Amino acid sequence: MESAKALRILWPLGLILWTGLILLLGYQQQQHHRQAVLDMARAEAIGSYNKDLVYRRWVARQGGVYVSTSAYTPANPYLAHLPERDITTSTGKPLTLVNPAYMTRQVHELATEQYGNRGHITSRKPLRPENAPDAWERASLEAFAQGVPETLSVAEIDGAPYLRLMRPMITEVPCLKCHACQGYQAGEQRGGISVSIPLRPYQAIQAQLTRLGTIHLAILWLLGLLFFLYFKRVVDARIREVEQARSAVEQSERKYRLLFNEMEIGFGLADTASGEILDCNPCLARLVERSPAELIGQKQSILHPEATTPEGLTEDFVARRQAPQGNILNAQLLTKSGQIREVEIQTRRLELDGRQLFLGMFKDVTDLHAHARQSFLLLQAIEQSPIAILITDLQGVPQYINRYFSVQKGYRLADLQRSDNPVHQFLRRHIADFRQNGAATGIVPADWTEERLAQRKNGSTYWERSSFSPVYDQQGQLSHFLMLGEDISDEKNSALQFEYLATHDSLTGLANRLLLHDRTDQAILKAKRQRQQVFLLLLDLDRFKIVNDSLGHDIGDQLLLQVAERLRGAVRESDTVARLGGDEFVVLFPEVNSDATIVDLAESIRRAIANPIRIQQREILVTASIGLSQYPAHGDSCAELIRHADLAMYRAKESGNCLCSFDPAMDQRMAETLEIESDLRYALTRDQLLLHYQPKVACATGQLIGMEALLRWRHPEKGLISPALFIPVAEQTGLIGEIGSWVLDTVCRQIADWQRNGLQPVTVAINLSARQFERADLACQIHDQLQDCGVAAGLLEVELTEGLIMKKPLAAVQIMEQLKQYGVRIALDDFGTGYSSLNYLRRFPLDVLKIDRSFVDDLGEDRSAEAVATSIVSIAHSLGLQAVAEGVETEIQLRFLRQIGCDQVQGYYFHKPLPVEAITELLARSQQG
Numbered sequence: 058m059e060s061a062k063a064l065r066i067l068w069p070l071g072l073i074l075w076t077g078l079i080l081l082l083g084y085q086q087q088q089h090h091r092q093a094v095l096d097m098a099r100a101e102a103i104g105s106y107n108k109d110l111v112y113r114r115w116v117a118r119q120g121g122v123y124v125s126t127s128a129y130t131p132a133n134p135y136l137a138h139l140p141e142r143d144i145t146t147s148t149g150k151p152l153t154l155v156n157p158a159y160m161t162r163q164v165h166e167l168a169t170e171q172y173g174n175r176g177h178i179t180s181r182k183p184l185r186p187e188n189a190p191d192a193w194e195r196a197s198l199e200a201f202a203q204g205v206p207e208t209l210s211v212a213e214i215d216g217a218p219y220l221r222l223m224r225p226m227i228t229e230v231p232c233l234k235c236h237a238c239q240g241y242q243a244g245e246q247r248g249g250i251s252v253s254i255p256l257r258p259y260q261a262i263q264a265q266l267t268r269l270g271t272i273h274l275a276i277l278w279l280l281g282l283l284f285f286l287y288f289k290r291v292v293d294a295r296i297r298e299v300e301q302a303r304s305a306v307e308q309s310e311r312k313y314r315l316l317f318n319e320m321e322i323g324f325g326l327a328d329t330a331s332g333e334i335l336d337c338n339p340c341l342a343r344l345v346e347r348s349p350a351e352l353i354g355q356k357q358s359i360l361h362p363e364a365t366t367p368e369g370l371t372e373d374f375v376a377r378r379q380a381p382q383g384n385i386l387n388a389q390l391l392t393k394s395g396q397i398r399e400v401e402i403q404t405r406r407l408e409l410d411g412r413q414l415f416l417g418m419f420k421d422v423t424d425l426h427a428h429a430r431q432s433f434l435l436l437q438a439i440e441q442s443p444i445a446i447l448i449t450d451l452q453g454v455p456q457y458i459n460r461y462f463s464v465q466k467g468y469r470l471a472d473l474q475r476s477d478n479p480v481h482q483f484l485r486r487h488i489a490d491f492r493q494n495g496a497a498t499g500i501v502p503a504d505w506t507e508e509r510l511a512q513r514k515n516g517s518t519y520w521e522r523s524s525f526s527p528v529y530d531q532q533g534q535l536s537h538f539l540m541l542g543e544d545i546s547d548e549k550n551s552a553l554q555f556e557y558l559a560t561h562d563s564l565t566g567l568a569n570r571l572l573l574h575d576r577t578d579q580a581i582l583k584a585k586r587q588r589q590q591v592f593l594l595l596l597d598l599d600r601f602k603i604v605n606d607s608l609g610h611d612i613g614d615q616l617l618l619q620v621a622e623r624l625r626g627a628v629r630e631s632d633t634v635a636r637l638g639g640d641e642f643v644v645l646f647p648e649v650n651s652d653a654t655i656v657d658l659a660e661s662i663r664r665a666i667a668n669p670i671r672i673q674q675r676e677i678l679v680t681a682s683i684g685l686s687q688y689p690a691h692g693d694s695c696a697e698l699i700r701h702a703d704l705a706m707y708r709a710k711e712s713g714n715c716l717c718s719f720d721p722a723m724d725q726r727m728a729e730t731l732e733i734e735s736d737l738r739y740a741l742t743r744d745q746l747l748l749h750y751q752p753k754v755a756c757a758t759g760q761l762i763g764m765e766a767l768l769r770w771r772h773p774e775k776g777l778i779s780p781a782l783f784i785p786v787a788e789q790t791g792l793i794g795e796i797g798s799w800v801l802d803t804v805c806r807q808i809a810d811w812q813r814n815g816l817q818p819v820t821v822a823i824n825l826s827a828r829q830f831e832r833a834d835l836a837c838q839i840h841d842q843l844q845d846c847g848v849a850a851g852l853l854e855v856e857l858t859e860g861l862i863m864k865k866p867l868a869a870v871q872i873m874e875q876l877k878q879y880g881v882r883i884a885l886d887d888f889g890t891g892y893s894s895l896n897y898l899r900r901f902p903l904d905v906l907k908i909d910r911s912f913v914d915d916l917g918e919d920r921s922a923e924a925v926a927t928s929i930v931s932i933a934h935s936l937g938l939q940a941v942a943e944g945v946e947t948e949i950q951l952r953f954l955r956q957i958g959c960d961q962v963q964g965y966y967f968h969k970p971l972p973v974e975a976i977t978e979l980l981a982r983s984q985q986g
């Protein structure tokens with residue numbers, strides 16, 4: 058291409074050169090013609106000269122010739138000295154001697170006349186004037202004198218061009234005849250002969266030659282021009298061809314470069330031997346977060362993280378790369394930021410300019426692989442999902458079912474595609490409905506769910522929650538439907554179970570509080586409409602806690618179960634028996650219309666419960682306290698009726714009546730209790746608590762041998778409040794801990810005070826509540842307190858109830874043993890009211906058994922009470938314990954107790970609990986006596 062371009066530039070130059078050459082040739086030709094013409098003229102001049110010379114010599118040798126004397130040839134005066142200048146012929150004709158010069162001159166004149174040629178004999182010393190040289194001849198003569206043999210030049214003569222030639226004239230011997238007189242000698246140059254040849258004829262020839270030559274050259278130049286034009290055309294065509302080819306190549310290059318650069322597939326070209334990257338497109342560079350410039354010239358290891366070969370390729374990669382027709386390789390690329398991209402490389406081996414190349418087409422399949430993995434995962438998840446999955450076409454014909462579907466229903470896909478298959482029919486029907494609804498409303502519902510009893514292939518049924526949802530394709534067109542079938546049999550059963558549990562008491566199966574509320578509210582609504590009454594009985598088993606604590610929870614539970622059974626049996630279907638928790642039961646009577654009837658019903662319930670209950674070979678006697686409330690008189694909500702029945706039940710318990718109907722005054726008492734609760738918080742800090750001490754006397758002698766500290770609360774408005782009223786409140790609120798510590802502290806100080814005052818202290822008993830007994834460090838606390846006050850441990854006795862110990866017998870034993878270790882005495886209070894295991898009793902480190910007041914009360918009246926008291930004393934003594942009877946009010950009771958050998962007694966018969974001053978006085982008196 059470059060040479061073609063050069064030719065394009067050179068051809069005008071060639072043309073110029075060609076023209077110059079032709080012009081040069083023309084010039085040379087012209088010069089040549091001119092010279093040739095001059096040479097011809099010179100040859101003619103030389104010829105003419107030679108002929109003159111010959112004629113002269115010939116005449117000279119003759120000594121002159123005689124010619125007739127005439128006017129044309131008169132006698133030569135210059136030859137007058139010659140004797141025989143003139144002669145007469147025998148016939149008388151006069152002849153005169155003509156010398157060579159004369160003859161030559163006349164020949165010259167004749168030649169000039171006839172041919173135009175001129176001749177002139179001249180001399181430096183001419184005899185005749187006409188022989189005198191002209192200027193050119195004179196110059197020639199001088200040149201001859203210098204030794205120049207010939208002069209030649211073109212000169213104008215009479216306005217015409219002539220070639221003038223002149224040669225010297227040498228004196229020869231014959232010449233001396235005439236010229237000796239002039240003093241010439243032979244051999245001497247005496248002048249010259251000039252010849253002038255007219256050049257016009259020659260110039261005509263020259264012009265002719267020049268014309269012909271010019272024509273030839275012109276033709277030649279034209280031929281040359283034609284050649285050049287043809288050459289230019291050929292070159293132009295070639296250049297055009299080349300340019301077109303180049304343009305096509307460039308266009309193609311641009312096109313392919315553009316494609317190469319814009320391709321969304323990475324291209325890389327590498328040298329197979331060295332592994333050098335020779336080229337790459339931006340897509341490949343982008344793939345590894347680099348620019349093409351960063352890659353080109355680098356080893357392929359820049360791309361491949363695990364390059365193990367010198368070229369930077371893994372061995373496996375190289376092995377597969379060897380396939381001549383290329384291969385598709387899965388490889389990993391390393392990005393600039395250190396990320397790994399997964400690629401699919403389509404490889405080709407190429408040979409270019411003798412180099413083995415490797416072309417790789419890189420497709421980033423990281424996302425594709427991730428997507429494929431995810432799709433596979435999804436497919437696996439769907440296939441292995443523990444839920445039945447089915448996909449139908451728009452007509453409801455199943456297209457896919459997962460494994461669980463087949464397992465659960467026993468159908469294969471082919472079964473479901475048969476139109477007589479029940480699932481097939483179900484799907485078609487539902488999908489048709491679904492689409493119809495969508496068409497009607499213009500909105501395809503997102504999904505819908507239904508719970509139904511589905512059938513398996515084997516005919517068995519189960520509860521299924523089927524949810525249908527539309528599936529849209531990539532264009533957003535509804536394409537399929539998805540059905541998820543979930544076996545909810547367990548859920549259904551659980552829901553029923555849950556509902557049952559939520560509304561029933563787990564132990565007895567009776568209605569629970571929730572169901573009771575629901576039924577009561579419904580009953581109230583109905584009663585409201587029908588202007589009727591609703592009655593609600595609340596039962597609390599008396600001393601159930603003692604049964605539970607002493608006989609164990611299993612027996613307690615069985616007791617509750619039997620009570621529940623009896624209650625159920627005592628009422629009608631329309632009535633509701635509920636358990637509120639613990640030993641509290643409620644019976645709802647929605648259809649009783651008279652007070653008399655409800656009292657009868659309550660009585661029958663009480664009787665039903667009062668029958669001895671047999672559990673594990675034990676006969677247990679249970680009584681119930683019953684509170685009664687009614688709609689509309691006592692409230693119009695379940696909560697209110699329960700609350701009021703509860704208050705009534707408490708009243709029944711307190712009063713010993715088994716049935717008590719709610720009275721609005723009870724609300725007042727409840728309010729008072731609440732007041733106590735809030736006031737008790739300040740009782741300690743405001744110094745409202747105090748202790749009274751009830752003496753214990755020896756049964757036999759009546760001597761004061763001990764006392765029990767009993768707590769009192771002097772309320773600023775309500776006066777002295779019984780501990781029976783506020784201790785339970787203190788226990789509930791947790792204040793008992795603080796109060797108990799105060800009692801212990803006060804008692805210890807009091808003993809120390811008596812000691813300081815010289816009184817012989819007696820054992821003082823304090824009551825411990827259940828909450829106090831829960832403290833693991835109780836024994837330490839008591840021990841520290843005794844030590845702080847300097848009181849001997851034996852002067853303190855703690856009274857524990859059976860229920861308190863039996864709650865956690867092992868922990869109780871530990872605390873008791875610790876107390877025992879310190880020397881503190883332990884009494885078991887209210888003995889006989891609970892169900893203490895004698896086995897346990899044996900293991901408790903007790904000192905005293907206290908016979909409960911309820912047995913003491915009936916002594917002398919009730920044989921069984923007497924028997925119990927007798928047994929307790931006997932047990933106490935057989936275990937090495939002392940027996941103490943509390944609540945002794947009468948002589949009869951005292952006498953009986955003395956009879957059975959009871960050790961100590963305590964009761965109003967001797968002393969009521971006394972304020973500290975009174976007891977101090979009594980103590981002093983007793984010691985004085």
Ligand SMILES: Nc1nc2c(ncn2[C@@H]2O[C@@H]3COP(=O)(O)O[C@H]4[C@@H](O)[C@H](n5cnc6c(=O)[nH]c(N)nc65)O[C@@H]4COP(=O)(O)O[C@H]3[C@H]2O)c(=O)[nH]1
Binds near residue numbers: 768780784943944963
């Ligand atoms: N009808 C009658 N009653 C008699 C007779 N002799 C004594 N009593 C009363 O019987 C209760 C005996 O106390 P308890 O069984 O330990 O029963 C005590 C005890 O369990 C508890 N209590 C009293 N003080 C404390 C205390 O400081 N701490 C704890 N935790 N409880 C205490 O309060 C209960 C009631 O105490 P109090 O009202 O003082 O009632 C005392 C006492 O006044 C009698 O001949 N006839």
